[in-house]
Amino acid sequence: MAVPSITSLAPLADKLESAKRAAAYRAVDENVNFQHDKVIGIGSGSTVVYVAERLGQYLKDPEYNGLVSQFICIPTGFQSRRLILDNGLKLGSIEENSSIDVDFDGADEIDDQLNLIKGGGACLFQEKLVSTSSKKFIVVADYRKKAPKYLSTNWKSGIPIEIVPSAYVRVADDLKKLGAKHVIVRQGGSAKAGPVVTDNNNFLIDADFGMLENPSQLHDKIKALVGVVETGLFIDNASRAYIGNADGTVEVFNK
Ligand SMILES: O=C[C@H](O)[C@H](O)[C@H](O)COP(=O)(O)O
Numbered sequence: 001m002a003v004p005s006i007t008s009l010a011p012l013a014d015k016l017e018s019a020k021r022a023a024a025y026r027a028v029d030e031n032v033n034f035q036h037d038k039v040i041g042i043g044s045g046s047t048v049v050y051v052a053e054r055l056g057q058y059l060k061d062p063e064y065n066g067l068v069s070q071f072i073c074i075p076t077g078f079q080s081r082r083l084i085l086d087n088g089l090k091l092g093s094i095e096e097n098s099s100i101d102v103d104f105d106g107a108d109e110i111d112d113q114l115n116l117i118k119g120g121g122a123c124l125f126q127e128k129l130v131s132t133s134s135k136k137f138i139v140v141a142d143y144r145k146k147a148p149k150y151l152s153t154n155w156k157s158g159i160p161i162e163i164v165p166s167a168y169v170r171v172a173d174d175l176k177k178l179g180a181k182h183v184i185v186r187q188g189g190s191a192k193a194g195p196v197v198t199d200n201n202n203f204l205i206d207a208d209f210g211m212l213e214n215p216s217q218l219h220d221k222i223k224a225l226v227g228v229v230e231t232g233l234f235i236d237n238a239s240r241a242y243i244g245n246a247d248g249t250v251e252v253f254n255k
Pocket of ligand 1 (some may be wrong): 043044045046047048105106107108117118119120121122123124127141
């Protein structure tokens with residue numbers, strides 16, 4: 001079956017989903033070099049679902065099947081592993097593929113320099129490992145994610161920070177000393193009594209520092225704290241961002 005053209009797609013019932021799909025499909029169409037790319041990173045979240053879906057459509061197209069069936073897809077967590085398998089793509093590991101041709105991932109917020117907040121879905125460490133191992137890192141997101149200028153303008157729940165569980169009190173205290181106004185250990189809510197446990201068996205802290213004029217400096221300070229595994233600030237990492245709008249149009253921002 002030939003890959004459906006973007007212009008022929010029927011709109012989805014939910015406009016937000018249409019926006020995510022439009023961004024993801026176009027990002028795949030414009031950033032996978034089917035002749036040369038061999039290793040593809042597949043991130044986490046609700047937008048990247050459509051990236052895997054689009055690659056699955058290419059896999060079913062006889063014109064691309066021979067190439068896409070040879071792609072090795074590197075996941076960023078449990079959900080993304082399932083996305084790869086459910087779309088018939090070949091699952092690989094970063095241990096065997098430490099250089100990735102192109103990585104696609106979502107974001108919680110994107111500033112005007114293409115710095116990101118990520119980790120709203122608790123997947124930030126593996127996402128950073130994969131995105132910083134990629135020659136191109138393409139962000140896919142819907143219209144709610146673009147900050148007018150600075151990070152933490154729209155994303156109000158704080159910077160996600162993955163930490164070693166035994167260090168949670170110490171890291172929380174140190175974050176307050178760095179200026180965090182509000183610090184919480186993320187809880188599982190009705191789905192789990194107690195803290196969220198990441199795919200790496202760690203905890204997450206969400207630390208609210210207000211609007212971020214210098215996210216790079218803050219990232220460095222947080223990263224230096226004992227007990228911090230990684231921060232959800234992705235600095236100077238993304239190559240390009242595809243932002244889907246409710247009307248199905250997509251805006252493209254380059255680094
Ligand atoms: O931990 C989750 C990831 O960083 C996601 O990529 C991020 O939360 C964006 O997810 P969504 O595409 O669902 O907005």
